[in-house]
Amino acid sequence: MGKQAFDEIMGTPGDTTARPELAALGKWIEDTPDAELRRRQEAAETTFRQLGITFAVYGENEAAERIIPFDIVPRVFLHDEWTRLSDGLVQRVEAINAFLDDIYGERRILKEGILPEDLVLGNAQFRPEIAGIRPPHGVWAHICGIDLVRTGPDDFFVLEDNARTPSGVSYMLENREAMLRLCPELFREFRVAAVDSYPDLLLETMKSVAPHGTGSNPTCVLLTPGHYNSAYYEHSFLADSMGIELVEAADLVVDDDVVWMRTIAGRVKVDVIYRRIDDDYLDPLVFRPDSALGVPGLIAAYAAGNVAIMNAPGNGIADDKAIYSYMPDIVKFYSGGECKLRNVETWRCREPQALKYVLDNLEDVVVKLVDGSGGYGMLVGPTASKQEIEDFRAALIAEPHRYIAQPTLALSTVPTMAKGGLSPRHVDFRPFVLSGSKGVQVVPGGLTRVALKEGSLVVNSSQGGGTKDSFVLMADQSQRMNAGGMSQTMGGMTQTSGAQTSGGNS
Amino acid sequence: MLSRTASSLYWLGRYFERADFIARLVEATVRLDVLSSQPSGDAAWASALAVTETDEAFAATGVGIGQRDVVRFLTLDSSHPGSIVRCLDMARNNAKAVRTALTREAWTAINRAWLLFENRATPGSTTSQLNLVEAVKNETRGFEGAVHRMLRNQTTWFIRLGQAVERADNTARLLDVKYHILLPEGERLGGAIDRDQWTTILQTVSAVTAYRWLYNDGLRPADVIDLLLARSELPRSLAASVEETVDVLNLLAKRTGNHGEADRMARMRASRMAKTRSGEVIASGLHQYLQAFIAENALLHGAIGRQFKFL
Numbered sequence: 145m146g147k148q149a150f151d152e153i154m155g156t157p158g159d160t161t162a163r164p165e166l167a168a169l170g171k172w173i174e175d176t177p178d179a180e181l182r183r184r185q186e187a188a189e190t191t192f193r194q195l196g197i198t199f200a201v202y203g204e205n206e207a208a209e210r211i212i213p214f215d216i217v218p219r220v221f222l223h224d225e226w227t228r229l230s231d232g233l234v235q236r237v238e239a240i241n242a243f244l245d246d247i248y249g250e251r252r253i254l255k256e257g258i259l260p261e262d263l264v265l266g267n268a269q270f271r272p273e274i275a276g277i278r279p280p281h282g283v284w285a286h287i288c289g290i291d292l293v294r295t296g297p298d299d300f301f302v303l304e305d306n307a308r309t310p311s312g313v314s315y316m317l318e319n320r321e322a323m324l325r326l327c328p329e330l331f332r333e334f335r336v337a338a339v340d341s342y343p344d345l346l347l348e349t350m351k352s353v354a355p356h357g358t359g360s361n362p363t364c365v366l367l368t369p370g371h372y373n374s375a376y377y378e379h380s381f382l383a384d385s386m387g388i389e390l391v392e393a394a395d396l397v398v399d400d401d402v403v404w405m406r407t408i409a410g411r412v413k414v415d416v417i418y419r420r421i422d423d424d425y426l427d428p429l430v431f432r433p434d435s436a437l438g439v440p441g442l443i444a445a446y447a448a449g450n451v452a453i454m455n456a457p458g459n460g461i462a463d464d465k466a467i468y469s470y471m472p473d474i475v476k477f478y479s480g481g482e483c484k485l486r487n488v489e490t491w492r493c494r495e496p497q498a499l500k501y502v503l504d505n506l507e508d509v510v511v512k513l514v515d516g517s518g519g520y521g522m523l524v525g526p527t528a529s530k531q532e533i534e535d536f537r538a539a540l541i542a543e544p545h546r547y548i549a550q551p552t553l554a555l556s557t558v559p560t561m562a563k564g565g566l567s568p569r570h571v572d573f574r575p576f577v578l579s580g581s582k583g584v585q586v587v588p589g590g591l592t593r594v595a596l597k598e599g600s601l602v603v604n605s606s607q608g609g610g611t612k613d614s615f616v617l618m619a620d621q622s623q624r625m626n627a628g629g630m631s632q633t634m635g636g637m638t639q640t641s642g643a644q645t646s647g648g649n650s
Numbered sequence: 651m652l653s654r655t656a657s658s659l660y661w662l663g664r665y666f667e668r669a670d671f672i673a674r675l676v677e678a679t680v681r682l683d684v685l686s687s688q689p690s691g692d693a694a695w696a697s698a699l700a701v702t703e704t705d706e707a708f709a710a711t712g713v714g715i716g717q718r719d720v721v722r723f724l725t726l727d728s729s730h731p732g733s734i735v736r737c738l739d740m741a742r743n744n745a746k747a748v749r750t751a752l753t754r755e756a757w758t759a760i761n762r763a764w765l766l767f768e769n770r771a772t773p774g775s776t777t778s779q780l781n782l783v784e785a786v787k788n789e790t791r792g793f794e795g796a797v798h799r800m801l802r803n804q805t806t807w808f809i810r811l812g813q814a815v816e817r818a819d820n821t822a823r824l825l826d827v828k829y830h831i832l833l834p835e836g837e838r839l840g841g842a843i844d845r846d847q848w849t850t851i852l853q854t855v856s857a858v859t860a861y862r863w864l865y866n867d868g869l870r871p872a873d874v875i876d877l878l879l880a881r882s883e884l885p886r887s888l889a890a891s892v893e894e895t896v897d898v899l900n901l902l903a904k905r906t907g908n909h910g911e912a913d914r915m916a917r918m919r920a921s922r923m924a925k926t927r928s929g930e931v932i933a934s935g936l937h938q939y940l941q942a943f944i945a946e947n948a949l950l951h952g953a954i955g956r957q958f959k960f961l
Binding site (some may be wrong): 193194195196370371376377380381383384389390391392394395405406407408409 | 651652653654655656743746747748749750754757758761762765804906907908958959
């Protein structure tokens with residue numbers, strides 16, 4: 145195995161005990177036999193299978209459904225770590241919103257030369273059709289999934305911004321359910337911030353961005369491409385937990401710039417659409433004419449201000465990987481302050497000097513297509529074969545503007561169940577940030593993805609990655625640990641176990 | 651409620667009911683074939699195909715009639731649209747389309763039934779055949795229980811509507827085919843085989859005990875027909891299915907204000923049914939009666955689709 149990485153629970157490489165704040169978790173790991181951890185993990189996966197918490201794998205037959213492997217050892221954020229992260233996330237998402245508003249409006253950032261004009265206006269993710277349209281309340285990136293990685297105690301980096309249709313929030317919620325059921329002792333030991341308010345916050349966000357004059361109870365729907373989509377489970381899960389209709393394009397009709405859904409009692413006006421369909425397929429009259437997934441006339445209704453679409457059409461420009469490298473400048477431009485969350489160093493291959501560096505160091509870097517996703521179309525230099533490297537070299541020389549490159553990072557690890565017992569595996573993290581008319585908020589938690597193969601840095605579920613629950617510890621953790629570590633609450637009464645009856649060590 | 655949702659719920663009810671019926675039919679036929687005092691052999695399997703109107707489709711597979719192959723065809727054959735696995739697949743697809751309308755319990759029952767068939771290639775021994783159909787019956791029962799614990803609103807009613815329409819069709823087919831084609835040439839009416847066959851019919855609709863409670867006269871074909879046709883106490887009888895259809899449509903009309911052709915058809919059928927005497931039906935031709943019933947049920951199905959604007 146290569147160089148050791150920072151471990152979220154065990155701490156700096158070489159440490160044999162857990163980080164001091166997580167001593168109880170370290171003890172839990174030590175005291176719980178592997179067989180027991182494995183049994184609980186299997187119980188969780190059986191439940192996921194029975195509940196159909198699955199994702200479809202493209203390229204296999206239609207019935208192919210898999211569960212995402214679940215790992216029983218949680219990843220933990222200390223309270224102050226989370227506070228810093230969450231400040232940075234709010235700042236970043238506010239900037240993304242401002243950026244989108246600007247790019248499809250005045251374009252100040254281009255006029256001032258912060259970003260090269262062709263990078264934005266010539267970008268495949270830029271939608272000229274949207275220019276001049278302003279979404280209700282000026283909110284664009286209602287739901288952002290910001291992918292983060294960590295390399296050391298204080299080193300968090302943003303890997304990617306997802307401002308289109310980020311997935312994974314259902315796993316965040318289901319993983320927590322599984323952990324509550326299977327490892328309740330951990331929740332007695334640690335005060336973990338709850339994530340189950342997410343659907344309520346999402347619905348609140350939806351209602352808050354309804355077009356002006358809609359009334360107090362806007363009709364919100366979730367638009368899905370249908371049950372063959374890989375994230376369908378999530379779509380239905382979210383609609384279900386918000387108590388709103390899950391609609392397909394065929395359920396909607398636009399008449400006189402108003403969106404209606406077809407019900408058994410006739411048409412009902414729709415005010416807010418959480419769409420989980422890409423821009424390209426949203427409205428065949430504006431984007432791809434061959435799309436059967438879309439709703440003809442939807443964009444016209446949106447432009448007329450009669451419906452809110454979240455995330456706003458055209459958002460792809462904000463999470464494009466070429467734009468990403470400018471994000472520190474973008475944040476600075478709109479917030480006036482330094483970017484609190486760092487970017488991973490990024491070479492833009494469109495720039496000749498950067499290209500030269502990348503070509504000279506292909507064995508050490510990760511090369512990505514600017515419009516790729518899901519772990520496809522990328523080269524991980526250190527683990528790639530000679531042939532793969534040469535193929536990428538040729539592709540880079542032919543179309544350098546399509547690629548960026550980043551150093552391979554020593555992503556942090558978390559102990560994870562492997563064949564021979566617990567063993568460190570690399571993780572990343574996707575928190576979910578909600579923007580409504582009243583501001584930006586972060587749900588205390590997110591989705592931790594884990595590479596199940598030893599040494600692998602690829603965590604995507606489509607590439608065989610798994611997930612873990614992500615604990616965010618609450619502020620008064622230490623008090624609880626000192627005072628209540630041994631007590632059990634039963635029906636409102638507190639019983640102190642053991643012979644010593646002193647109230648802790650205060 | 652979205653029209654598409656209503657349609658999916660209705661079809662979910664139909665397909666799940668159909669899967670349950672085929673499971674019962676297979677079980678009853680296995681008993682008839684293997685366990686009765688005088689095994690009836692391939693004739694029993696031919697009649698199981700006839701009940702589901704799949705005799706031609708089976709013949710097209712080129713395989714001869716025999717327990718193992720017919721069971722495989724009716725349960726596991728994914729190329730046969732009437733097999734249990736395909737019914738469950740369709741039920742599950744409809745359920746997935748309306749995941750938001752179902753409770754976890756209801757969805758889990760459907761998904762578990764579907765998982766029974768995962769990686770299953772052969773029906774196996776008679777015991778494992780019986781185990782499989784028993785498991786299907788357990789899951790469908792679990793689903794019914796879950797449906798009854800859901801909110802009593804349109805969601806539940808559309809599922810129940812689909813179930814009632816399907817059940818009416820299934821019972822009518824069972825009665826029709828078993829009555830007319832089962833008895834082998836030269837076999838005596840009221841003989842051992844005849845008795846076993848009537849018992850099988852009762853088993854298929856879980857009514858052996860019910861029969862004993864209602865008729866204390868030993869097994870008489872006319873009474874079995876009376877039970878399945880006219881006694882609304884028996885949930886799977888035509889009378890009960892017809893009443894259920896009217897009731898559910900009434901509930902839907904009250905809640906949605908949607909009232910029309912389907913309600914009228916269902917009510918007319920129910921009032922006609924209330925006056926029906928099974929003895930008269932048998933005298934004037936049970937087969938014609940059942941054929942007309944099945945056709946009318948299909949018309950009602952069409953009217954329901956129009957009334958609720960199914961896509």
